[in-house]
Amino acid sequence: MTRELIPGARADVDTDLFTYRSLLDDTEVELLGGLRDWLEEHLAPVVDDHWARAEFPHDLIPKVAGLDIMGLALDMSERPARRRLLSGFVGLEIARIDASFASFYGVHSGLAMGSIHQCGSDEQRERWLPAMRRLDKIGAFGLTEPHGGSDVAGGLETTARRDGDEWVIDGAKRWIGNGTFADLIVVWARDVADDQVKAFVVEKDMPGFAATKMENKLALRITQNADLTFDGVRVPEANRLQNANSFNDTNAVLRSTRGSVAWSAVGVMTGVYEVVVQYAKDRIQFGRPIAGFQLIQDHLATILANLSAALGMAARGSQLQDEGVFRDEQGALVKSFCTTRLRESVALAREVMGGNGILLEYGMARFFNDAEALYSYEGTREINTLIVGRSITGESAFT
Template identity: 75%
Template sequence: MTAPVPGAPVPGAPVPGARADVDADVFDYRGLLDDHERALLDRLRAWLLDNLAPVADDHWARAEFPHQLLPGFAELNVVGLPYDLPGTPTEGRLLAGFVSLEISRVDSSFASFYGVHSGLAMGSIYYCGSDEQRERWLPEMRSLAKIGAFGLTEPHGGSDVAGGLETTATRNGDGWVLDGAKRWIGNATFADLIVIWARDVADDRVLGFVVEKGTPGFTATKMEGKLALRSTQNADLVLDGVRVPDANRLQRANSFKDTNTVLRHTRGGVAWSSVGAMIAVYEVAVQYATDRVQFGRPIGGFQLVQDLLARMLANITASLGLAVRVAQLQDDGIFRDEQGALAKSYCTSRLRETVGWARELLGGNGILLDYGVAKYFNDAEALYSFEGTREINSLIVGRSITGLGAFT
């Protein structure tokens, strides 16, 4: 980057992740990966910087998703890494976590698309579907030939959706009829397969269904006016007498505990995405502190600026350590609800702090999209809220501490 005129605004921020000399992984957690895994990450990072980074801000500003990138992204073979699927290599959760980090390091909206498709939608079928259903849908989802979405949240049910699910499933002959509405459903405007969670009117069980694109009675309307994750295509869904064959009912989903199995794993993904976003703004802040001149010298030479950078790096380091341990516990098969909840709530809280400090360091330039912080400043609010608010995740942790539920 060309050095600025002393005291003048920096003429455009760096592409997130572009500074090779900024090391945000000071404890070398990446060193836990083997050579094959690091090579895959290097290919992913190069692709993201060459293809996603140049268009991400423009798509974010226009609230449009970069569909044109999906064929190239599919060729990287990073979708559905932890799932044991026929004919495809199974990778560990640690590598999958670093993949989420790298994507979010360039664009949190694209990372949200990835998390919904590879985590929530594929995860629902993998954990709650039969062997036949896995074989029917997951290979095409892994290659991005079919895109997935996950419909749980409702207009009247967010944090209390476990006990207040209003969408209903009624048995009708050899199939089911779904009625209700969903809200905030990522990918749903263009998804081929939408996992819908509904309450069985016969016995109150929470069941999962795969609704295929074009099914009569199903509509998805893009939500407008979002100020965070603008490229992510969130939708309002209406299910009006949607007929689904029993073959599309997830055979291993019989209660909200099964739904929560999916959420337990994907909360870890939000932690990884939070770390990626923190690293993005930290890299921008370090470069800005080096290039921005005030009072005759770079602002990085002032104590208060260095303090902000040190606090940002501490948040990244602590959060990355939590995310790494989450992945290890998942790979070992001993991961618990409270661990995912603690990681999600802690990492997104630190993200909020970190993007705030980065915006502070950049001054007025911190609110301009061109400088690489404003987008993450807004996006942090979405990561902080979805997959369970801080308060709800705190109550999950609190229940594990005391043995007492305090949700109502």
Template identity: 60%
Template sequence: MTEQSTPDELGDLPGDFYGYAHLLSPDERSVLARVRRFLEERVRPIALDQWEKAEFPHHLVPEIAELDIAGLAVDFPDRKAAGKLFGSFIAAEFARVDASIATFFGVHTGLAMGTIDQCGSDEQRDRWLPRMRTMEAIGSFGLTEPNGGSDVAGGLHTTARRDGDTWVLDGAKRWIGNATFADLNIIWARDEADGHVKGFVVEKGTPGFTARKIERKTALRTVQNADIELVGCRVPAENKLAKANSFRDTGRVLRATRGGVAWSAVGAMMGTFELARDYAVTREQFGRPIAKFQLVQEHLATIVGNVTSSLGMAVRVAQLQDQGIFRDEQAALAKLFCTTRLRASVARAREIFGGNGIVLDYEIAKVFNDAEALYSYEGTREINSLIVGRAVTGLGAFV
């Protein structure tokens, strides 16, 4: 038996039908097993209640910090940057148990830390990233605006104006995860002087910065999304990110995180398959488990096929990122394909649950709703389709 096929403490997830997790090293699999135990023991028991109440479990943040998995893509003196494949499997583990906590973690460690790592000066990285790694400082990422979603590149209206040793920000942002309690808020604004989009770190408590929780959501309810208002918000010049000077710099961050959403979809699909399979083998109708009926098995086979094809694509995405040859269209294809397969999978799973599928106690209703958010954010299916279409035809069809 080869080392890769030797059982270890991680075990095999039912949704990982081809055993892709065996591509990780033994040490990485050990960390992944520790993360899985934490999520099962500390997150899953409270996930439904937190989702129903639309409240965030702040008490878990120090416990997540103890896992030392925030900012795995960042180089620190005592911890070298990990491979993208390893970090991606961890992201999938979060989404397998709860897409809301996965989104919180992804915004903090991917979007916020990733922006500072890629776009900050050495001094800025040293100032903020160590505290973000220990999660003493939580980050948010403010790009989307009330009237600018898919058209955010051309329709970004938040402005930045240099005034002596400060920058003055005015505008609004919407759907900004973590922003109601974040310590460091990445805000993208258009410089009035040259028209270019630039990045700023707005620290908690800065006058002129207001974040209000978005209420009455039907997906990712645990995530504290906010409407942000910036009114004469003065940011010190040293908080302007040194290497965030155009939307092209913003795009470098989004290219990496769009691939991350594909992994979130994979994780959520794994969780979907496990819930549906476990229910099917225990739920009895007509004197037998419903898993013995052909149509139910067809649902399960289709779901696990969706997981497997999406996971294979996501693994290749991570490998291309590690090789430094990952392209925009590859990120777009992964995001649109995996989230579309997730949407189809949760619909089939909910069907297996029958009427119980709309009751929160059975978990699948939460996953069903959360899938809608993953399907839409980080670029809609339509926009990502056009990115791929432009790549394969050489012709743009955006307008």
């Protein structure tokens, strides 16, 4: 018995066993269908090559702009807000093909646009968001620092000093997605006058600002993470986000975007499941497809269970966001749970695929590596469990 083994082939399988997509209306389903077709035609054929070379497909930016998916959940003068549930499914569809392009989408549409929408004045929203929606301007989000990751709330070292009608920013940021080519970077800095964290929109051509690509990553290689430095960068008061006056405002942005990372994890699990099911059907060992072996079916069932549970939690989280009642502990739990289940699922899928699971062309090695980044960013599993634990007990276990 022989069967052709096609690298990267995907099964046409039910990835929504509990029918969460039925929560969407016809217009939303149509939008997602058009997005999936676009991703299959434009992104899927080039993603492995760009991942291997650690390069971003910049030529796709004008093409994706035509889909009008940026800032979907934000209420703008030219377009009313769409549901967070829809925005979540958009992130899923992108991550199903590539987690790095989903990261580009999440950083620009969620973190950068979301910060401006949530923390900016009416004038600032009108100045920046329409261009960002059209992708005429690309955004980034500068919070993490060389010495500050999990403890950045208390250890933020980048400073802002008021000097007349300007602010002088000094410091450094690290792991900044879109950082090498962003036009606008939302930079969080500590005001030396009152020790409060504030946000500033730094434009890429401002003197004293520099961005350097981080090399030799083994995950999200297409994502252009950068080291940013600020050496006396002068930012006008007009570029200070007027409603960002403490780390509580920073955390409000992160609460929303942790849900987006969960959707990316669900998207990657969707792609993982499609690839591994097709592989199991096509791979012949001992005279028959490995899909017919009990241990393989156990792994496939576990992956589907993880995917189903994570999708349910992500969908409910988005509904709570739409209702305006999404809490810190819910955002922390959905992020940590979904990325933990992703990590388990992609390991099981790689195991099913054996040695072919570490070859880029078979579609699993990229998912396997990228899952490690999703597991860690926007709060490690341990930090997020402490947020949940504080809610459970009323006691803070943060040191």
